[in-house]
Amino acid sequence: MRDPGNSRKERINYDDIIDDHILTAIDTPLRKDAFKLDDELKIEMIEKNFKEIMHILGLDLNDESLKDTPKRVAKMYVQEIFSGLNPDNKPQPTLFENKFKFNEMLVEKNITIYSYCEHHFVPIIGKAHIAYFPKNNVIGLSKLNRIAQYYAKRPQVQERLTVQIANELKEILQTDDIAVIIDADHLCVASRGVNDVNSSTITSSYHGKFLNDEIRKEFISHVRNT
Numbered sequence: 001m002r003d004p005g006n007s008r009k010e011r012i013n014y015d016d017i018i019d020d021h022i023l024t025a026i027d028t029p030l031r032k033d034a035f036k037l038d039d040e041l042k043i044e045m046i047e048k049n050f051k052e053i054m055h056i057l058g059l060d061l062n063d064e065s066l067k068d069t070p071k072r073v074a075k076m077y078v079q080e081i082f083s084g085l086n087p088d089n090k091p092q093p094t095l096f097e098n099k100f101k102f103n104e105m106l107v108e109k110n111i112t113i114y115s116y117c118e119h120h121f122v123p124i125i126g127k128a129h130i131a132y133f134p135k136n137n138v139i140g141l142s143k144l145n146r147i148a149q150y151y152a153k154r155p156q157v158q159e160r161l162t163v164q165i166a167n168e169l170k171e172i173l174q175t176d177d178i179a180v181i182i183d184a185d186h187l188c189v190a191s192r193g194v195n196d197v198n199s200s201t202i203t204s205s206y207h208g209k210f211l212n213d214e215i216r217k218e219f220i221s222h223v224r225n226t
Contacts, residue, residue: 025160026160026163026164026167028085028154028155028156028160028164030085034085035086035087039078039079039086042074042078043071043074043075043077043078043079044074045074046070046073046074046077046078047070047071047073047074048070050069050070050073050074051070054066054069054070080153081114081116081153082116082153082154082155083153084149084150084151084152084153084154085153085154089150089153090150091143091146091147091150093139093140093143093147093172094139094140094143095137095138095139095140095172095173096137096138096139096140097136097137098134098135098136098137098138102134102138103133103134103135104133105131105132105133105215105218105219105222106131106132106133106134106138107129107130107131107219107222107223108129108130108131108141108144108145109127109129109130109222109223110127110129111127111128111129111130111144111145111148111149112127112145112149113125113126113127113128113148113149113152113161113182113184114149114152114153115152115153115154115156115158115161115184116154116155116156117155117156117157117186117187117188118155118156118157119157119188120188120192121155122186122187122188122191122192123187124152124156124158124161124184124185124186124187125184125185125187126182126183126184126185126200126201127182127183127184128148128165128180128181128182129180129181129182129183129219129222129223130144130148130165130169130178130179130180131178131179131180131210131219131222132169132173132175132177132178132179133175133177133208133209134173134175135173135174135175135177136174137173137174139169139172139173144169147165147168147169147172148165151164151165151168158182158184158186158201158203159203161182161203162180162181162182162203162204162205163180163205165180165205166178166179166180166205166207170207175208176207176208176209177207177208177209177210178205178207178208178210179204179205179206179207179210179216179219180204180205181202181203181204181219181220181223182201182202182203182204183200183201183202184200184201185199185200185201186201
């Protein structure tokens with residue numbers, strides 16, 4: 001009789017896992033020595049390796065338009081689109097005492113999300129909508145944007161991104177009453193594979209009061225009322 005555990009492994013199609021964007025972990029997969037190298041050395045190493053990729057593709061690196069591309073890509077990776085990997089770049093929250101005792105839902109919607117699919121390193125572009133019920137403190141509105149964008153600036157899976165934003169806000173605001181919705185287009189779906197340019201992906205993370213149907217519906221109505 002075949003062992004059911006082994007049978008299970010044999011049936012797994014790992015290409016399907018990648019194309020279907022299956023969430024494998026809440027934390028971004030990082031090696032323990034991820035920050036052993038400083039940014040300048042990372043840029044230097046990425047430049048060297050990206051130059052090799054371009055060479056393998058048959059591109060002429062002596063061309064005026066291409067010769068500086070490896071350096072530009074390396075700086076972009078480290079200092080811009082993947083800067084959210086480095087905890088030193090994590091935004092410092094600005095909290096204010098809730099002097100007015102405001103205890104109704106606060107919603108920040110249409111936060112621009114520009115991330116990269118960790119399976120193919122192509123863009124994920126969309127909007128994040130965040131809501132919470134204040135307790136003792138409220139957070140500066142721009143910090144909601146910055147927190148969302150910090151977690152977006154790394155190779156991501158949309159489900160993980162949604163949960164990471166929610167968990168970060170729960171910790172900062174010391175409340176479970178947090179909700180996050182992300183509606184995004186995946187260029188790995190639009191530009192390769194199935195080549196579907198019309199579909200989008202919606203993910204959500206509801207906690208505390210937002211587990212209540214009526215409160216959740218109120219949040220969704222705010223999001224839809226653009």
